[in-house]
Amino acid sequence: MEAFFNEWLWKEEYWLPPGISWQDTEMKEEEGRFPRPRDLLFSLPLAVAFIALRYVFERCFADPLRKLFGVEERVRIRVVPIPKLETFYTQNTRLPSQSDVLSLGKQSGLSQRKIQTWFRHRRNQDRPSRTKKFWEATWRFVFYLASFTGGLASLINTSWFWDPSECWRDYPKQPVADAHYWYYMLEMSFYLSLLLCVSVDVKRKDFKEQVIHHIATIFLIGFSYCANFVRMGTLVMLLHDSSDIILESGKMFHYAGWSWLCDPMLIVFALVFMLTRLVVFPCRVIHTTLVLSLDFFQPFFGYYFFNALLLVLQALHVFWAYLILRMIWKFAFMGKVERDERSDEESEADDDEEEEQEEESSWDQRKGTMNSKLASLADNCVLNNLTNQRSISRLPKAR
Structure with a gap:
C-alpha cells in the first residue's frame, strides 16, 4: 500500500514545483515542522472529542443561555396514531401526492382533508425544536469566534498576513508553526464533526448542499496542508470565519x-461578507496564488488544482x-425579510406550519362565508314559507 501511494499519489510532479524533490523538503527538528499527510490522522480522534464537547456544551452552557434569551417552544399538535398512515409516512414519503391520498383514503376510510391534515401535523411533530436550533447556532458561534480570535492572534505578527506574496517565499520548504498546525487540525476536526453529526443536526432544505460543502471543506483543508499551502490556507480560513461569526x-x-x-x-453580515468574500478574497488571495506565486516557482499540478x-x-x-443582496433589497423596500435567502432555510415542516395556518385561516373564511350564505338562504326559506302561508290564509277571504 505504501509503495502504491508513493508511486501514484505522492509523485513529486503532483505536489512539488519542477526541480524540487521530497528530499529537499526535509527539515531538522530545530528548523521547524514540515507538514506531512500522516499528521491529518490526528483530526479523527479530535473530531470525536469535538462531538463529546459539543454534547456537554449544549446542555451546560447553551441551554442556560437559551433560557436567558427567552427562547420558547411552540405548542404542537400530537397526531392520533393511525397505523396505515404511519407506515406510509415512515416507509414511503412525508409528502404524499394526490393519488397517494386517494389510495390511503380507500384503505383507512378517512377523508382526503383528514389525511392531509394528519400528514401536516405529523411533519410538524418531527420538526426540530427551537431549543435544538439555538443550541446548534450557539455551538457554531462559539467555535467560529474562538477560531477567528486564535487565528488572528497567530497570524497578525506574520509577514504574509500583511503581504500575501510572502506566502510563497522559500516555497515549498516552509516550516509550519505549532499555532498554525493546531489551527489547521482544529478547523479540519470541527468540519469532520459536523459531517459525522449531519444526520442528527437540524435538517434544512439544503441538506445535500451542506454535506457537499463539508466534504469540500475537509478536502480543501487536507489538500492545502499536504501541499504545504498552509500560509495561504490560514488566510482563507480566517476570512471565512469572520462572516460566519x-x-x-x-x-x-x-x-x-x-x-x-x-x-x-443582517446589514452587518452583508457588509462583512461582501468585503471579505468579494474584495479581499479575489484581490488578495486569488491574485496572489494565481499571479504573484509565479515569481517564486514554475507552475505545476498542485498550482493548477489549488x-x-x-x-x-x-x-x-x-x-x-x-x-444576500436580494435579501437586502427585500429589507429596504418591503421593510422585512420574508425568507432567509442563504443556506439557513429551515426544514420543509416550517413551511408546512405556515401553510397550515394559511389554510386554516382561509378555511375559516370560507366556512364563515358558507355559514352566512346558509343563514341567508335559511332566512329566505323562512320568509318564503311565511309568505306562502299568508297567501294561503288570505285565499278564503278573497273567495
Missing part, C-alpha cells in the same frame, strides 16, 4: 425572537452574494 449570532437572535436586533445584524478550487469557491461567493 455574525451569521450564527444572527440565528441566535432570530430564534430568541429579537427582531429589533436581527435587522442590524487555483481551480479557489476559483470555484469564488463562484460560490458570487452566488451567495446575489442571494
Whole structure:
C-alpha cells in the first residue's frame, strides 16, 4: 500500500514545483515542522472529542443561555396514531401526492382533508425544536469566534498576513508553526464533526448542499496542508470565519425572537461578507496564488488544482452574494425579510406550519362565508314559507 501511494499519489510532479524533490523538503527538528499527510490522522480522534464537547456544551452552557434569551417552544399538535398512515409516512414519503391520498383514503376510510391534515401535523411533530436550533447556532458561534480570535492572534505578527506574496517565499520548504498546525487540525476536526453529526443536526432544505460543502471543506483543508499551502490556507480560513461569526449570532437572535436586533445584524453580515468574500478574497488571495506565486516557482499540478478550487469557491461567493443582496433589497423596500435567502432555510415542516395556518385561516373564511350564505338562504326559506302561508290564509277571504 505504501509503495502504491508513493508511486501514484505522492509523485513529486503532483505536489512539488519542477526541480524540487521530497528530499529537499526535509527539515531538522530545530528548523521547524514540515507538514506531512500522516499528521491529518490526528483530526479523527479530535473530531470525536469535538462531538463529546459539543454534547456537554449544549446542555451546560447553551441551554442556560437559551433560557436567558427567552427562547420558547411552540405548542404542537400530537397526531392520533393511525397505523396505515404511519407506515406510509415512515416507509414511503412525508409528502404524499394526490393519488397517494386517494389510495390511503380507500384503505383507512378517512377523508382526503383528514389525511392531509394528519400528514401536516405529523411533519410538524418531527420538526426540530427551537431549543435544538439555538443550541446548534450557539455551538457554531462559539467555535467560529474562538477560531477567528486564535487565528488572528497567530497570524497578525506574520509577514504574509500583511503581504500575501510572502506566502510563497522559500516555497515549498516552509516550516509550519505549532499555532498554525493546531489551527489547521482544529478547523479540519470541527468540519469532520459536523459531517459525522449531519444526520442528527437540524435538517434544512439544503441538506445535500451542506454535506457537499463539508466534504469540500475537509478536502480543501487536507489538500492545502499536504501541499504545504498552509500560509495561504490560514488566510482563507480566517476570512471565512469572520462572516460566519455574525451569521450564527444572527440565528441566535432570530430564534430568541429579537427582531429589533436581527435587522442590524443582517446589514452587518452583508457588509462583512461582501468585503471579505468579494474584495479581499479575489484581490488578495486569488491574485496572489494565481499571479504573484509565479515569481517564486514554475507552475505545476498542485498550482493548477489549488487555483481551480479557489476559483470555484469564488463562484460560490458570487452566488451567495446575489442571494444576500436580494435579501437586502427585500429589507429596504418591503421593510422585512420574508425568507432567509442563504443556506439557513429551515426544514420543509416550517413551511408546512405556515401553510397550515394559511389554510386554516382561509378555511375559516370560507366556512364563515358558507355559514352566512346558509343563514341567508335559511332566512329566505323562512320568509318564503311565511309568505306562502299568508297567501294561503288570505285565499278564503278573497273567495
